[in-house]
Amino acid sequence: MAGSGSRLRSAAVIGVFVSSLCLTLVQLPWLAALYLFPSQRPVPAWTYRQALSRSLIRSLLDFLVAIESKPPLDLEPGKDKDRFILVPPASPHLYRDILLSDPEIKPATIGGLWFPRPVQGAAPGPGPSTGRRRRRHVFLSFHGGAYVLGSVRNIDVKQTSELYLRHAPAGSAVFCPEYRLAHEAGGRCPAAFQDALTAYAHLVLALNIPPRDIVLTGDSAGGHLALALLRYLNAHRADIPEPGGVLLWSPWPNMELTVEEGARRPAMGRDIIPKKMITWAYREFLPAPHANISRSNPYMSPNLLAVPTRVPIWVQWGASELLSEDIEKLVRVQREGGLQGARLGVCEVPHAPHCIVAMAGMLGWTAEAEAAVDEAMRFLDEEK
Numbered sequence: 001m002a003g004s005g006s007r008l009r010s011a012a013v014i015g016v017f018v019s020s021l022c023l024t025l026v027q028l029p030w031l032a033a034l035y036l037f038p039s040q041r042p043v044p045a046w047t048y049r050q051a052l053s054r055s056l057i058r059s060l061l062d063f064l065v066a067i068e069s070k071p072p073l074d075l076e077p078g079k080d081k082d083r084f085i086l087v088p089p090a091s092p093h094l095y096r097d098i099l100l101s102d103p104e105i106k107p108a109t110i111g112g113l114w115f116p117r118p119v120q121g122a123a124p125g126p127g128p129s130t131g132r133r134r135r136r137h138v139f140l141s142f143h144g145g146a147y148v149l150g151s152v153r154n155i156d157v158k159q160t161s162e163l164y165l166r167h168a169p170a171g172s173a174v175f176c177p178e179y180r181l182a183h184e185a186g187g188r189c190p191a192a193f194q195d196a197l198t199a200y201a202h203l204v205l206a207l208n209i210p211p212r213d214i215v216l217t218g219d220s221a222g223g224h225l226a227l228a229l230l231r232y233l234n235a236h237r238a239d240i241p242e243p244g245g246v247l248l249w250s251p252w253p254n255m256e257l258t259v260e261e262g263a264r265r266p267a268m269g270r271d272i273i274p275k276k277m278i279t280w281a282y283r284e285f286l287p288a289p290h291a292n293i294s295r296s297n298p299y300m301s302p303n304l305l306a307v308p309t310r311v312p313i314w315v316q317w318g319a320s321e322l323l324s325e326d327i328e329k330l331v332r333v334q335r336e337g338g339l340q341g342a343r344l345g346v347c348e349v350p351h352a353p354h355c356i357v358a359m360a361g362m363l364g365w366t367a368e369a370e371a372a373v374d375e376a377m378r379f380l381d382e383e384k
Helices: 002-034 048-066 078-083 155-167 191-206 221-235 259-264 275-285 324-337 366-381
Strands: 084-087 110-115 138-142 173-178 214-219 245-249 313-318 344-349
Touching (some): 002 048, 048 275, 110 155, 110 191, 138 155, 138 191, 155 173, 155 366, 259 275
Parallel strands (some): 245 313
């Protein structure tokens, strides 16, 4: 029976692939001609390449969501060799409250990938003296993918890490945790939250990296995860200190957003996020009923309650993305409800879709992504 079910699923996947391929082959020449006219592009201000790239990425995501792509978790180093490491759970006393909301989900060993190479021992410290000294950073970087897609092995993670390092002080490093995706066994929320703390504790407690040198960063769901980790560390700073900064790229700030409401937004027709991706993410990621964690919990919808922290927070988003109004509310709530004097940097890129930093080259927004990251690094460099 199991073999029969597997064959049926394989046949279904092949069927969806063939259908998607045929549809793309039919649409592509038509769109290639249509987008020659700026008025016919999803956003008239987009370049020809941006418009066509958006359609191709959207088609790819439509396919991955349609088949509910679930590649197996790979914790073997492979070609990454010593840049890929395994991180065991931290001391049990560090996992509290929402991290233990579901007794069926427990902290687990995770993988993680370093760029450009592993940091051994303490953080690099101040950079070489070239004018005003810039403090080197260790970025704890969470990939996006709506908690159902993505891996630290993917090309977008490599390119994003290299983008950070091009603009960060010399000697900086990026650590990308392979947190559990929601469709994996034991991967539903709060698994990713547990894994985020496991990764942070590894940097601070195992490698003795000063927390002020660590910058949490993430795109889309990764931004949601970075903000959840900041909220947790702020609430439990007696156990483990808060980081030195947070960079959020098109963060997902509102899980109260229904699929129906999202579909009614004009941006649904021009962004890269498929409607069915939201449906899949909610089904797999949202906590089980016995966890008693609602969508309005600030860990789930951080734009409902500010984090009372002095950690500098930087937020970038695109004016044409589906989540723009939710991100604007996140910024407003944090600015009005956060601690007085706390630094909050914002960067709204005109006309841009979702995740131009993580998918800069693929979407055709390289110049804008480079400028946004450079501005974010200068924000981190500002005197406190």
